Amino acid sequence: MNKILTLIIPIYNTQEYLKKCLDSLIIQESLLPLLEILLVIDGSPDNAISIAKEYEANYPETFIVIDKENGGYGSVLKRGIQEAKGKYCKVLDSDDWYDNQAFERFVLELQAINHDVVVTDFVKEFVFENRSEKQTLPSLKNQQVYQLDTEINNLKGDVFVMHRLAYKTEVLRKAKINFPEKVFYTDTLFASIPLFFAKDLYYTNLQLYRYFIGRDGQTIAPESIRKNRKSVETVIKYYYQKFLENKNELSEQKKIYSLNALKTLVEMYYRILYHLPYKDSKKEMSEWNTFVKKTEEHKEFTTNKMVRYYNLLPYFIFRYTSVIWKE
Template identity: 30%
Template sequence: MLPIYNVELYLKECLDSLINQTLKDIEIICIDDKSTDNSLFILKEYASYDNRIIILEQEINQGPGVARNRGIDIAKGDYIMFCDPNDWYELDACEICYDKISKGDNDIAFFSLNRYLDDTGEFKYRIVTTNDFISKTPNNFWCGKNVFINFKIINKNNIEFPNYIIHEDHDFGLTLLMHTNNICCAETRLYYYRLRTGSIMNRGGKNTINNVPKILKKYLPIFKDDINQILNFYKAISCFYTTLLLRKKANNLEDIVRKNLLYQTYPVLFRNWYVSQLPERDDTFKLVLNVIYNHLFGDFDLEQNDNNIDIVLDCIAKLHCDIVNIKNKKIKDLTLEIDIFKNQTNIVKMYGTAKSRIHNQLSYKLGQAMIANSKSIWGYIRMPYILSYIKDIHKKEQIAYNEKIKANPNLKLPPIESYPDYKEALKEKECLTYKLGEAMIEADKSSLKLGYISLWFKCKNIQKECKKR
């Protein structure tokens, strides 16, 4: 499985190592992630004379996680291996791993790799023994390259790579470990890992605007277009997000011993990964990290915040930038910054988001029903009854809420303006769904209900305006 993006200089060497494997019964799935160089041309050239090569083309660049998941969806083999297209395998890698994993009841075969320094041509060798593997698992386990996996484990547990982050193989690898009983180690070097300029991990290269993923473009103004800071943030937030994903998955494990082991791992994982992304001299930021760490672990419930991760990331992005720019602040001022961040996440934890509040308003509910029922004649026929039912239920909910806060004023929801996503949530009021609902309410309030006569034409105008926007 190869996720491919702008690797024309290295792709042939990688493909040669795959098509010449001593184990011939393989498929080579290549996912071109909208390369802008000759990578796709090279792929098609190789595929023209080797029908084991399967090419998938992404319509837009989405990163290796999305690409690998698309490849997993169509894979037909009994086992799966991953390869970065700037790296390459030993010619007998597949055969050695297949022999190793098939001899026992093993789910994963783990093997060693060689680090190849592209600038100097130097190799760095290191054999990973079984004891090394056990002592480092699960704190440092990653699964993007040097593993041979029984595909049944992936299919049975719906394991996939998280999208739009780096270190996506850490999440994939540790999720595999959650569902794996037997692992074997082939104590030999089978993979060549190239350290080069310009890859997504940068591997020692220069940072440019082109290295900034689309998902982070919105943060550029916050960091004042400082590319190094935005990429450092990208690495750090990927670590944070990966840790939260893994904690959520561990919550669903039935194996209590394994669950407790993983729970002990995540704080260490978070601290190790996050700290490793920070400049060594930035003691202030590391101080703040410790405060974030103490606040988050133990009282941040991912189960309740799963749909609000973006809000948390936005808060952390602003915090990250603020701290980088205020190194001379006193500790108590830094703690205040963290308390503001904690208050914002607490609002999300206790009350949800401003976006969810708007979605719960009558205008949005009516608009949703209008859209859903305008797709068929039967929908139009039953629409008046459905809209009437929604209005009745909403009215009862409002009465129940008012009685609840009358009995206990502390249960009153905070002002919607205090939510961290308030400004972003206001966009929901400009969408087609909300506007249609508003038009319906306005027609219902009109004298003698005459507003219903022009409602159809008004809805058509709203659709045109929204489409134009």
């Protein structure tokens, strides 16, 4: 049976969450053969591979274990896209899970459509606080198709984040993303760069992905972001490089969207560096500002109030001027 969906699951040091993740993917028997679930063990030092192999043994048509040397999240995505046999490709982190019933309906829905991007809703699960937050897209209509070359800037909300997205595998391969290895936050590249090549988007309001918030060591925590800031810088620079390679082929609307997305990331990195200790902040902000000023789009990237103040004021004044936060 042809595979409708390849699900890439990066696995590293998450054995205590893995069974919950994989159990959430066991849907009705007639649909399981439509799935290819790649369990990519990224040199994980725990017992995750034994757990993964149990599922491979019990569901050999669906679960495939790939045991590889540690190369980081991006290396897993790269390997998964290379191996994928499904019409669509999606990523699920191994400490997260899917709503089981929504996943079953999602697989049924994929069989009836033929669009480059499929977008769903997701839920943030604050497990230790015993609460959830639904992440909906009220400006989009359920089961509606949108033409990205002309409508991408009309799609309001955080549409293009990994938790929502399934891409056609052929679109992902066309993007030729050479994911940086041993770098965090490469899910941003998975979410963003294939948009250069995708023509249309289908939205379904299924609350599919359950995103675990609050686990120790999560890379989204502010202190982790600051610690891993060079990964953020690498991702932004790679995204910008791919934009330059493809911008002449983009529609005007896609060009505007991509530049705005990059502008947001560039500004975010200034803010990350601002929160470092004084000496580190001064040095790294100077280096980052030099890079930004040399880009073709530097006028766009430096319109933010914080960046303008940085370029106007001596650093010791900029550092202690609270007005830059009043935006």
